[in-house]
Amino acid sequence: VYNGEIFNHAEIRTELEAAGHRYESRCDTETILHAYEEYGTACTERFRGMFAFAVWDARKRTLFCARDRLGIKPFYYWWDGRVFVFASEMKALLEHPAVAVRANQGKLGEYLAFGYLSDEETLFAGIRKLPPGHTLSLAVDSGRLEIVRYWDVPAPEGQQAPRREADWRAECRARLETTVRMRLM
Numbered sequence: 460v461y462n463g464e465i466f467n468h469a470e471i472r473t474e475l476e477a478a479g480h481r482y483e484s485r486c487d488t489e490t491i492l493h494a495y496e497e498y499g500t501a502c503t504e505r506f507r508g509m510f511a512f513a514v515w516d517a518r519k520r521t522l523f524c525a526r527d528r529l530g531i532k533p534f535y536y537w538w539d540g541r542v543f544v545f546a547s548e549m550k551a552l553l554e555h556p557a558v559a560v561r562a563n564q565g566k567l568g569e570y571l572a573f574g575y576l577s578d579e580e581t582l583f584a585g586i587r588k589l590p591p592g593h594t595l596s597l598a599v600d601s602g603r604l605e606i607v608r609y610w611d612v613p614a615p616e617g618q619q620a621p622r623r624e625a626d627w628r629a630e631c632r633a634r635l636e637t638t639v640r641m642r643l644m
Contacts, residue, residue, distance in 0.1 A: 461488050462547050463510030463532045466641035471505055500594055503609045511547060522597045528610045530591025537586050538604055543597055552586055
């Protein structure tokens with residue numbers, strides 16, 4: 460299940476085809492599946508884009524889920540140790556008969572003060588958000604749910620030599636052009 464766009468899927472596709480993967484379409488959804496087959500859970504480290512997805516690995520009996528680096532695409536879930544439900548909108552979770560609709564009283568003050576909640580909790584008790592730049596793996600047989608951060612905002616690298624304003628402008632322009640080009644796919 461997939462919501463979003465992988466902007467660099469054509470580049471990843473070339474690598475995967477060179478590794479022997481055969482595509483049946485031109486879409487980025489297929490790249491997610493082939494990348495998972497080739498790189499496992501590390502596939503997310505290669506993706507540039509906005510996405511939330513879930514892949515069922517039948518051999519491992521594991522559900523692997525991921526959210527893009529900045530959390531542009533939402534991913535909500537509910538897990539009681541027996542039933543796992545996920546969706547891109549909370550209202551979809553609330554339709555599932557196993558999900559009890561209860562207010563998360565402890566978070567109301569934060570929401571009223573700031574207009575959002577800063578962690579993975581939501582205004583509904585038991586419904587959580589997968590944080591940006593994180594993956595979730597649920598091993599069905601053991602019931603083990605694991606959340607792992609795969610990306611964080613890079614820290615500056617030590618002391619950098621002074622740069623001229625023209626150099627900063629050139630780098631900014633080059634990065635902006637690369638970003639726009641990736642989104643024009």
